[in-house]
Amino acid sequence: MDEASEQMEVRRHKLLKLKESGLALYPNDFKPSHSTSQIVAGFGSLPDDQLSALSTPFSLAGRIVGMRSFGKASFFHLQDRKGRLQVYVRQDRIGEEGHRLFQSLDVGDIVGVWGGLFRTKTRELTLDAHGLRLLCKCLRPLPEKWHGLTDVEIRYRQRYLDLMVKPEVKELFEKRSRIIRLVRRFFEERDFLEVETPMMQSIPGGAAARPFTTHHNTLDMDLYLRVAPELFLKRLLVGGMERVFELNRNFRNEGISVRHNPEFTMLEFYQAYATYEDLMALTEELFVTVAREILGSTQLSCGGQAIDLNPPWRRLTLKEAIEQYGGAERQRLATAEGLLAFAREKDLSIDGSLPYGKLIVEVFEKIAEPRLIQPTFVAGYPIEVSPLARKNDAHPALVDRFELYIAGRELANAFSELNDPLDQRERFVEQAEARQAGDELASAMDEDFLRALEYGMPPAAGEGIGIDRMVMLFTDSPSIRDVILFPLLRPER
Numbered sequence: 001m002d003e004a005s006e007q008m009e010v011r012r013h014k015l016l017k018l019k020e021s022g023l024a025l026y027p028n029d030f031k032p033s034h035s036t037s038q039i040v041a042g043f044g045s046l047p048d049d050q051l052s053a054l055s056t057p058f059s060l061a062g063r064i065v066g067m068r069s070f071g072k073a074s075f076f077h078l079q080d081r082k083g084r085l086q087v088y089v090r091q092d093r094i095g096e097e098g099h100r101l102f103q104s105l106d107v108g109d110i111v112g113v114w115g116g117l118f119r120t121k122t123r124e125l126t127l128d129a130h131g132l133r134l135l136c137k138c139l140r141p142l143p144e145k146w147h148g149l150t151d152v153e154i155r156y157r158q159r160y161l162d163l164m165v166k167p168e169v170k171e172l173f174e175k176r177s178r179i180i181r182l183v184r185r186f187f188e189e190r191d192f193l194e195v196e197t198p199m200m201q202s203i204p205g206g207a208a209a210r211p212f213t214t215h216h217n218t219l220d221m222d223l224y225l226r227v228a229p230e231l232f233l234k235r236l237l238v239g240g241m242e243r244v245f246e247l248n249r250n251f252r253n254e255g256i257s258v259r260h261n262p263e264f265t266m267l268e269f270y271q272a273y274a275t276y277e278d279l280m281a282l283t284e285e286l287f288v289t290v291a292r293e294i295l296g297s298t299q300l301s302c303g304g305q306a307i308d309l310n311p312p313w314r315r316l317t318l319k320e321a322i323e324q325y326g327g328a329e330r331q332r333l334a335t336a337e338g339l340l341a342f343a344r345e346k347d348l349s350i351d352g353s354l355p356y357g358k359l360i361v362e363v364f365e366k367i368a369e370p371r372l373i374q375p376t377f378v379a380g381y382p383i384e385v386s387p388l389a390r391k392n393d394a395h396p397a398l399v400d401r402f403e404l405y406i407a408g409r410e411l412a413n414a415f416s417e418l419n420d421p422l423d424q425r426e427r428f429v430e431q432a433e434a435r436q437a438g439d440e441l442a443s444a445m446d447e448d449f450l451r452a453l454e455y456g457m458p459p460a461a462g463e464g465i466g467i468d469r470m471v472m473l474f475t476d477s478p479s480i481r482d483v484i485l486f487p488l489l490r491p492e493r
Contacts, residue, residue: 008141014106023101035060063109063138065079072099073090073091087129088129098129109134109137110135111133156487175475182294184247186289192271195241195244203224205228209254228250228268230388233269233270234462238457243270249264267464268464269463270461275400281311282463284313301476302407303408317379326346339359342363348362348363356382361385375405376404377404378404400416401416410466411465416460428443428450471483
């Protein structure tokens with residue numbers, strides 16, 4: 001039997017002894033009067049004589065995270081949702097029965113404790129326990145004697161342990177919650193309405209992605225978990241809801257990496273009578289607002305790189321980025337043949353059968369994307385990779401679209417929306433032909449969406465921002481799994 005199993009056996013034996021003594025093992029009637037942070041904030045600065053003169057009893061509940069015993073007197077640290085506080089346990093104060101209970105406790109147990117406050121000789125604010133109750137026995141020893149988890153997969157798989165032993169992990173997810181609240185407030189203050197659209201759809205649309213498939217038994221029909229809410233949010237523009245946003249969960253049946261999880265959170269918003277250039281300014285304003293609230297500055301560090309969010313942000317086209325970071329000559333980027341020759345010179349692994357529009361995006365992603373550290377809007381996207389975006393008036397082979405890159409990662413995708421139903425139908429037909437030719441990521445025909453466009457959608461712009469990647473940026477997290485509480489993992493063996 002290994003050490004962990006032996007410890008579990010000892011803990012189970014203690015639990016059995018407590019049960020035999022008649023103790024209620026899992027009570028649900030203990031009500032703490034304070035949190036640890038409330039005690040520290042409200043009474044931590046009082047002088048010793050005023051602390052000892054307090055007549056108010058304090059009760060706390062939380063997990064034991066460290067114990068030190070000195071015979072008939074002991075100390076332990078109790079951790080709740082707000083922090084930690086030291087507790088002093090003395091046999092003559094809590095009585096023989098209370099002391100016997102304390103002797104059966106282990107690190108990890110959840111307890112309720114009550115008493116007064118004092119300071120130790122080392123000046124640490126401490127609760128002098130007058131009474132103690134076991135609320136839940138921890139039957140498994142905490143990892144590595146409370147020094148934290150070093151196995152990354154265990155951290156992600158058993159997030160409850162990660163949160164328990166590493167306060168900075170809990171702080172990260174509290175920061176994530178604050179970021180989402182700030183995003184919601186930002187759009188509500190600008191007269192955007194938060195909405196909810198279907199997560200199960202009969203036609204997957206709004207992004208070039210492979211969907212997850214499910215089946216509705218009563219209707220006897222296949223459904224798809226949404227890859228994007230775009231087509232439903234545009235229907236709302238048709239209906240007169242001129243500014244809408246959704247903080248949504250999307251599902252894409254694709255690979256997993258430090259930037260990709262099959263289930264992820266997106267912000268998607270649409271504004272009537274706006275262009276993609278208007279959304280550049282709005283995006284700058286959003287990131288600056290969040291940075292100042294979360295970090296207190298527009299300067300941050302991500303992956304060891306210093307990043308400055310002060311606008312205006314740099315603007316490049318795909319071709320300009322390839323020229324700047326790959327040293328390509330402009331005329332070589334004008335044809336598929338020139339692009340392929342350039343890719344071969346750079347030893348890039350590129351599918352030579354790709355059409356020009358997809359080819360230039362592939363070259364950009366390999367040559368320039370990892371090197372876009374400072375905030376950069378990249379525009380000049382070809383129509384072949386943008387089936388829902390409006391054609392550029394001056395260059396019809398391109399669309400009015402940008403992607404935002406920071407720290408070598410794509411964080412946002414936006415464009416002026418295509419609201420011409422005839423043009424949209426032609427694009428859908430081309431996408432359908434591509435699907436028949438084997439392109440699984442091509443968009444499907446959506447007749448109801450086309451019908452909505454035929455009623456008239458106002459000129460508009462829309463954008464999607466990856467919330468998980470945004471949190472990665474503001475918490476300097478190297479992997480998307482660090483900012484998702486329960487990322488998808490293979491089943492344990």
